[in-house]
Amino acid sequence: MTLRAERVTRTAGGRLILDGVTVTPAPGGVTGLLGPNGSGKSTLLRLLSGVLAPASGVVTLDGRPLPELRRREVARRVAVVEQQADTLVELTVADVVRLGRIPHRRAWSAPSAADERAVGDALRRTGLTDRAAQPWHTLSGGERQRVQIARALAQEPRELLLDEPTNHLDIQHQLDLLDLVTGLGVTTIVALHDLNLAAAYCDRLVVLRGGRVTAAGTPREVLTAERVAEVYGVRVEVTHPDAGDRPHLRVLGSLSRKGS
Numbered sequence: 001m002t003l004r005a006e007r008v009t010r011t012a013g014g015r016l017i018l019d020g021v022t023v024t025p026a027p028g029g030v031t032g033l034l035g036p037n038g039s040g041k042s043t044l045l046r047l048l049s050g051v052l053a054p055a056s057g058v059v060t061l062d063g064r065p066l067p068e069l070r071r072r073e074v075a076r077r078v079a080v081v082e083q084q085a086d087t088l089v090e091l092t093v094a095d096v097v098r099l100g101r102i103p104h105r106r107a108w109s110a111p112s113a114a115d116e117r118a119v120g121d122a123l124r125r126t127g128l129t130d131r132a133a134q135p136w137h138t139l140s141g142g143e144r145q146r147v148q149i150a151r152a153l154a155q156e157p158r159e160l161l162l163d164e165p166t167n168h169l170d171i172q173h174q175l176d177l178l179d180l181v182t183g184l185g186v187t188t189i190v191a192l193h194d195l196n197l198a199a200a201y202c203d204r205l206v207v208l209r210g211g212r213v214t215a216a217g218t219p220r221e222v223l224t225a226e227r228v229a230e231v232y233g234v235r236v237e238v239t240h241p242d243a244g245d246r247p248h249l250r251v252l253g254s255l256s257r258k259g260s
C-alpha cells in the first residue's frame, strides 16, 4: 500500500485542470509523470502531497483518505521537492537539510543523534558535505535543487514526490540524482520533461494531456512515436537499444514546423 490518487479532479480559475485522474504507483517503484506544459503535473503532485484538495475523487495513503490523517503523519511519510523552493535567507545548507527532520522531532526538542545522522547521510549522498556551512542564498540554482533533494532524503520518507528535479542540473548531476532517487527503494512519483530520462529511469509512466491521463504503462508501452507526435506535436524515432523495456527517442523535428 502506498499513495494513490483515485479519479481526482481540480478546478482553478474557472477551468477544469485535472479531470478524473487515477494514479496507482507500485510500492517502491518509480512512476514518471509526463505531459506538455500546463497539462496538470504539478497540480497532481500537490494533490498527492495534500497541499491542495481535490474537488472530487480522493487521495489515499495506505488506503486511508489524506484528510483523515494527521498532517504530521503525512509529513513523516511523504517528502516533496517542488520546482522552486522559497529562498530561505540566513539559513545554511545544513539548516535547510535539517528542516527535513521536523516531522520526526518532538516539539521544541533539540536534534537527536539520529536526526544528525540522517542529515549527515543526506548531505553525503547528494555530494554536499563540504557545502554544509554555506549560506543557502549564495548557492547556484543546481546546488539549491540538490539541497532540496538532501532535505527530502533527511526526512527518510516512504513516498517521494519530485517536480522536475533535474531542470537546473547539469547532465552529470541529472544522472547522479536519478541514480540516487531510483536506488532508494522509496515509492517515487516524478514529473519529468526529458522523455529519454523518463524512459531510462522510470518503471511506469503516466502521460497527462489537458488534465486527463492519456496513457499509462511501461516506458515501452507508452513512448511510441505515434503517442509522442499526438501529445507533444513532435516527430521522433524510437529505438530499443537494449531490446528491453527502455526505449530511446531521437527527435526529428516539430510537427508544427513548415515542411514537417
Ligand SMILES: Nc1ncnc2c1ncn2[C@@H]1O[C@H](COP(=O)(O)OP(=O)(O)OP(=O)(O)O)[C@@H](O)[C@H]1O
Binding pocket: 012, 013, 017, 035, 036, 037, 038, 039, 040, 041, 042, 043, 044
Ligand atoms: N491557481 C490557478 N489559477 C488558474 N489556473 C491555474 C491555477 N493553478 C494552475 N492553473 C493552470 O492549470 C494548468 C495546469 O498547471 P500545472 O502547473 O499543474 O501544469 P504542469 O503540467 O505542471 O506544467 P509545466 O510542465 O509547465 O510545469 C495550467 O494551465 C495552469 O495555468
